[in-house]
Amino acid sequence: MALHDTGMAAPMIVVDALRKSLYTGSTLVEILKGINFSVTPGEFVAIMGASGSGKSTLLGLLAGLDNPTSGSVSLHGTVISSLPEDKLAAIRGRTVGFVFQSYQLIPTLTALENVLLPYELNDEKGDRQAGLRRSRQLLEAVGLSRRFDHYPVQLSGGEQQRVALARAFILRPPIVLADEPTGNLDSANGKQVLDLLLQLNRAEGTTLVLVTHDPELAAYATRRITLRDGLVVGDDQQTPRIADAQ
Ligand SMILES: Nc1ncnc2c1ncn2[C@@H]1O[C@H](COP(=O)(O)OP(=O)(O)OP(=O)(O)O)[C@@H](O)[C@H]1O
Numbered sequence: 305m306a307l308h309d310t311g312m313a314a315p316m317i318v319v320d321a322l323r324k325s326l327y328t329g330s331t332l333v334e335i336l337k338g339i340n341f342s343v344t345p346g347e348f349v350a351i352m353g354a355s356g357s358g359k360s361t362l363l364g365l366l367a368g369l370d371n372p373t374s375g376s377v378s379l380h381g382t383v384i385s386s387l388p389e390d391k392l393a394a395i396r397g398r399t400v401g402f403v404f405q406s407y408q409l410i411p412t413l414t415a416l417e418n419v420l421l422p423y424e425l426n427d428e429k430g431d432r433q434a435g436l437r438r439s440r441q442l443l444e445a446v447g448l449s450r451r452f453d454h455y456p457v458q459l460s461g462g463e464q465q466r467v468a469l470a471r472a473f474i475l476r477p478p479i480v481l482a483d484e485p486t487g488n489l490d491s492a493n494g495k496q497v498l499d500l501l502l503q504l505n506r507a508e509g510t511t512l513v514l515v516t517h518d519p520e521l522a523a524y525a526t527r528r529i530t531l532r533d534g535l536v537v538g539d540d541q542q543t544p545r546i547a548d549a550q
């Protein structure tokens with residue numbers, strides 16, 4: 305099913321006629337009403353739109369964390385929407401890194417153990433020493449070389465999100481999805497997390513989809529997709545603002 309023979313032109317993400325509806329009581333709520341777009345390797349897409357427009361629902365479907373009502377999502381040439389849970393979990397683990405607004409670290413694991421966890425859960429894992437080396441390198445890259453053994457409660461919000469960034473990149477996923485990753489942080493910490501996300505993204509050559517309310521953050525993207533009431537109402541390439549030199 306992989307699209308290797310089409311070479312560079314193969315899209316990394318294809319969203320086709322994607323719909324999501326849910327019943328709340330007896331009322332059918334149409335959250336996504338037919339979304340279409342594709343993302344090429346290396347693109348950095350900002351998804352914008354008012355609260356309730358369907359951004360998080362869309363990102364959850366892209367990550368395979370949720371099933372569409374109809375339509376499909378393909379990641380890296382594989383249609384994930386119809387896969388059984390075990391196959392989906394394996395593909396998700398290899399293909400997608402996810403960063404949440406609320407960090408979602410495991411409280412009983414140290415920073416280093418949190419970053420290593422996806423590596424240890426991965427079927428195709430290499431040896432533990434290699435995983436530990438990569439975890440340490442990533443924590444160093446996000447400025448946490450002195451926080452390896454801290455538990456999440458011993459870290460500030462910005463530090464926790466930097467651990468979560470390192471975790472998202474541990475398996476070298478071709479795609480990273482981030483839902484308001486700076487939404488719980490003050491502007492200085494938010495800017496630092498965004499800068500680090502962009503640095504990791506460039507260093508690893510990742511395709512990045514970032515949900516944000518913030519036009520300042522969206523300015524760093526190469527493309528901006530705007531949702532309104534479950535539909536795409538804007539899809540524009542843009543010249544990205546260049547992140548500050550570190
Ligand atoms: N499990 C659910 N049951 C019913 N309605 C839901 C459910 N999840 C989301 N919705 C509704 O779907 C719409 C889109 O929600 P979603 O969380 O995707 O919005 P969003 O664009 O991410 O908003 P925000 O910017 O506030 O995070 C909202 O109106 C929400 O109330």
Ligand SMILES: [Mg+2]
Nearest residue numbers: 359360361483
């Ligand atoms: Mg949301």
